[in-house]
Amino acid sequence: MVNNDLITLGHGSGGLQTKRLLDSHIFSKLNNDYLRKADDGAILEMNGKAVVSTDSFVVSPFIFPGGNIGDLAINGTVNDIAMCGGIPKYISLSFILEEGLAISSLDLVLDSINHAANESGVEIVTGDTKVVEKGKGDEIFINTTGIGELMEGCQLGIDRIKDGDSIIVSGNVGTHGIAILSKREGLEFETQLKSDSTNLNQLVNGVLNEFGKDIKFLRDPTRGGVSSTLNEISQSSGLGAELNQIDIPILEEVGSACEMLGLDPLYVANEGIFVAIVSEKIGTKVVEFLRKEIKGKDAALIGAINQDLDSKVVLNGIIGGRRVVHMLSGEQLPRIC
Amino acid sequence: MKYLDEYRSGKTTKKLLKEIGEITTREHSIMEVCGGQTHSLVKNGILDLLPKEITMLHGPGCPVCVTPGSVIDEAIYLAEKEGVILCTFGDMMRVPGNNGSLTLSKSKGADIRVLYSPLEAVNIALNNPEKDIVFFAVGFETTAPANALALVHARQRGLENFFILSSHVLVPPAIEAILADPENRVNGFLAAGHVCTIMGLEEYVPIAERYSVPIVATGFEPVDLVEGILMVVKQLEDGRSEVENQYTRMVKRTGNPKARELLDQVYTKGDKEWRGIGRIPSSGLFVNDEFKRFDAREHFEILVSQEIEGGSECIAGEILSGKKKPTECLLFGKTCTPENPVGAPMVSSEGACAAYYHHSDLIIND
Numbered sequence: 001m002v003n004n005d006l007i008t009l010g011h012g013s014g015g016l017q018t019k020r021l022l023d024s025h026i027f028s029k030l031n032n033d034y035l036r037k038a039d040d041g042a043i044l045e046m047n048g049k050a051v052v053s054t055d056s057f058v059v060s061p062f063i064f065p066g067g068n069i070g071d072l073a074i075n076g077t078v079n080d081i082a083m084c085g086g087i088p089k090y091i092s093l094s095f096i097l098e099e100g101l102a103i104s105s106l107d108l109v110l111d112s113i114n115h116a117a118n119e120s121g122v123e124i125v126t127g128d129t130k131v132v133e134k135g136k137g138d139e140i141f142i143n144t145t146g147i148g149e150l151m152e153g154c155q156l157g158i159d160r161i162k163d164g165d166s167i168i169v170s171g172n173v174g175t176h177g178i179a180i181l182s183k184r185e186g187l188e189f190e191t192q193l194k195s196d197s198t199n200l201n202q203l204v205n206g207v208l209n210e211f212g213k214d215i216k217f218l219r220d221p222t223r224g225g226v227s228s229t230l231n232e233i234s235q236s237s238g239l240g241a242e243l244n245q246i247d248i249p250i251l252e253e254v255g256s257a258c259e260m261l262g263l264d265p266l267y268v269a270n271e272g273i274f275v276a277i278v279s280e281k282i283g284t285k286v287v288e289f290l291r292k293e294i295k296g297k298d299a300a301l302i303g304a305i306n307q308d309l310d311s312k313v314v315l316n317g318i319i320g321g322r323r324v325v326h327m328l329s330g331e332q333l334p335r336i337c
Numbered sequence: 338m339k340y341l342d343e344y345r346s347g348k349t350t351k352k353l354l355k356e357i358g359e360i361t362t363r364e365h366s367i368m369e370v371c372g373g374q375t376h377s378l379v380k381n382g383i384l385d386l387l388p389k390e391i392t393m394l395h396g397p398g399c400p401v402c403v404t405p406g407s408v409i410d411e412a413i414y415l416a417e418k419e420g421v422i423l424c425t426f427g428d429m430m431r432v433p434g435n436n437g438s439l440t441l442s443k444s445k446g447a448d449i450r451v452l453y454s455p456l457e458a459v460n461i462a463l464n465n466p467e468k469d470i471v472f473f474a475v476g477f478e479t480t481a482p483a484n485a486l487a488l489v490h491a492r493q494r495g496l497e498n499f500f501i502l503s504s505h506v507l508v509p510p511a512i513e514a515i516l517a518d519p520e521n522r523v524n525g526f527l528a529a530g531h532v533c534t535i536m537g538l539e540e541y542v543p544i545a546e547r548y549s550v551p552i553v554a555t556g557f558e559p560v561d562l563v564e565g566i567l568m569v570v571k572q573l574e575d576g577r578s579e580v581e582n583q584y585t586r587m588v589k590r591t592g593n594p595k596a597r598e599l600l601d602q603v604y605t606k607g608d609k610e611w612r613g614i615g616r617i618p619s620s621g622l623f624v625n626d627e628f629k630r631f632d633a634r635e636h637f638e639i640l641v642s643q644e645i646e647g648g649s650e651c652i653a654g655e656i657l658s659g660k661k662k663p664t665e666c667l668l669f670g671k672t673c674t675p676e677n678p679v680g681a682p683m684v685s686s687e688g689a690c691a692a693y694y695h696h697s698d699l700i701i702n703d
Contacts, residue, residue: 185457187451187453187457189453318345319345319383319559320350320386321380321382321383321386324695
């Protein structure tokens with residue numbers, strides 16, 4: 001029967017079809033003790049302070065070069081916990097599925113979720129599945145909540161940022177956003193680019209263990225890109241940020257695609273890098289430390305906090321001119337010519 | 338980046354800037370015609386690096402900026418029509434018409450698709466035979482051939498559900514309109530490199546002669562722009578008014594004959610309204626009789642007012658014709674921002690106001 005291959009409203013009814021979907025797909029793919037109990041919630045073991053973060057994932061297309069919405073959801077949540085100085089432990093997972101979604105696609109997403117969760121060392125402890133009518137969703141939405149344990153002695157906060165602190169990115173900027181754009185209907189272009197979506201918790205935990213309190217602040221520059229992250233930091237801290245264009249790492253393909261589409265890579269989304277604000281004295285050491293790791297091999301020191309800039313982010317261009325890098329307003333839209 | 342880095346060299350740019358400083362003996366006002374050039378000048382901080390005698394005026398070459406509000410209204414009307422998919426270039430989405438914007442229509446449920454290539458719209462028409470596909474064909478001589486090609490393809494495939502809503506404008510008549518204005522301040526032009534790639538240089542010769550202005554076809558990278566400015570300044574200092582080519586790696590004197598053939602095949606010239614500037618004779622390209630059945634204005638009855646907006650304090654027209662700078666506008670950075678644009682030049686990344694807002698140090702803080 002065709003219906004068996006597609007999500008129908010019956011899969012969200014709470015009856016037999018729901019149970020079959022859960023048992024033969026979700027529970028069997030994400031096999032663990034918490035989920036097997038099929039309770040309404042989960043009871044968790046915790047040490048010390050907890051870090052909690054929630055996120056919703058709505059990406060189109062939901063399968064893209066280098067990943068899909070499944071590993072994006074796990075990695076995104078894990079990274080948010082890690083940026084707060086937490087060791088990610090548990091994740092809740094809610095699906096909103098649109099009627100007509102191929103169950104094989106759901107299976108693919110579940111496999112990626114399982115793989116990403118195993119790789120980052122988190123367990124999926126509770127979840128929910130709802131089905132909405134055709135046209136009321138965009139195939140698949142995922143909502144997550146992550147819980148982690150705060151690393152001992154960790155003190156991250158915008159209030160700790162001082163004039164002169166170094167600004168570091170852990171890898172190439174703009175890769176995820178351009179990889180997604182290259183597959184969007186109407187904008188497709190030939191590229192080998194893959195999303196940089198990955199978990200960063202081990203890398204971040206490693207940096208925090210090595211450098212402790214000299215790491216002042218961490219954030220993963222997802223939506224709105226590096227410029228939005230730095231503008232948020234500049235505005236909240238009341239200190240400005242000065243960047244050197246020549247030092248900003250970017251893949252050649254991403255740079256070319258941005259040229260073609262009229263986009264600024266500093267505004268393009270990332271899913272596999274973080275921005276770190278660290279004491280000036282350890283700036284280059286942090287970069288050296290990161291570059292030894294696969295996920296940090298393209299790390300670079302891109303600028304410094306500068307209190308004279310009056311909460312602005314200023315970019316020193318390659319030819320010597322300077323410009324203010326503003327917050328992204330609205331969506332970045334490809335240009336005409 | 339291959340083929341680009343040498344045109345972004347700080348060393349070469351500085352050398353050219355020094356040369357400009359050495360030969361400049363008096364004040365010159367130079368207009369860069371294209372919004373892409375404006376964007377690059379501001380983004381790279383070149384305006385601050387030029388000698389103070391040289392004033393750059395920002396020209397009308399931003400398709401988003403010069404598309405009349407009534408045309409945006411037509412696009413909105415079609416987008417909101419049952420059974421229509423409206424396809425558009427991305428930066429038209431936020432431009433305010435007299436009544437809303439395409440972004441607003443999309444959020445109300447209109448099926449609007451952002452495309453990079455007009456040929457994609459033809460594919461969408463093939464894949465959605467039950468829908469009418471309207472491509473919002475805006476742009477200068479640079480985009481017009483690709484849009485014309487979309488019509489040729491649609492005809493070859495016998496499509497009956499593909500239409501274009503066109504608002505095509507031409508550069509030389511606009512340059513002429515600026516020069517003919519008694520308040521004109523422009524002494525020399527950087528012509529838009531991309532446009533010259535298609536059209537060549539010959540059509541600028543009579544303008545340069547009639548108005549005694551140097552015109553230099555110029556590219557978009559820092560080295561291109563500074564070299565183009567140097568070539569204009571040299572001519573002005575020597576008292577010459579010739580058509581020269583800085584962008585030799587792209588522009589041939591004869592342009593691209595194949596692309597021009599396409600234009601001749603699909604369009605016919607006519608008088609055209611430019612937003613903020615007014616009506617310019619023979620400055621528009623319109624779908625000709627042979628391709629009439631693909632013209633959205635022929636196929637649909639579009640009910641929008643053709644009145645020209647006015648009454649706002651927005652000085653977009655004066656900015657686009659080089660009479661004023663964005664920062665001279667009372668609304669700039671206050672009531673008019675990229676989130677809430679009053680005039681079109683604040684919308685597009687190529688618009689002079691947006692370029693100043695995004696990249697300049699001159700931003701007025703609230």
